[in-house]
Amino acid sequence: xxxxxxxxxxxxxxxARSAAVHTKGxxxxxxxxxxxxxxxxxxxxxxxTRDKHDDTVVPAWDTLRGVVA
Numbered sequence: 001x002x003x004x005x006x007x008x009x010x011x012x013x014x015x016a017r018s019a020a021v022h023t024k025g026x027x028x029x030x031x032x033x034x035x036x037x038x039x040x041x042x043x044x045x046x047x048x049t050r051d052k053h054d055d056t057v058v059p060a061w062d063t064l065r066g067v068v069a
Contacts, residue, residue, distance in 0.1 A: 013040065023063045043067055 012035040019030045026048075031041045045064050048056045 022067050023060060026060050027063050027067060029067055 014033040017031045017033050017039065019028070021028050026046055028044045029041060030044075031039050033039055043064075047064065048060050050057060
């Protein structure tokens, strides 16, 4: 996964050192590196709302909890 956005150029973040899709269409994780060599991990989530069936909501939230733990 390689991408560059304006924010990355301004903040001097290097493209992903690692990237993972934990749940397709729901939870992704990307680790970037700044000029000093420090890692910055960003987790992006598009989560189902609580008005959905438990078989949709519970696995997505369990995955997210596991990623950020």
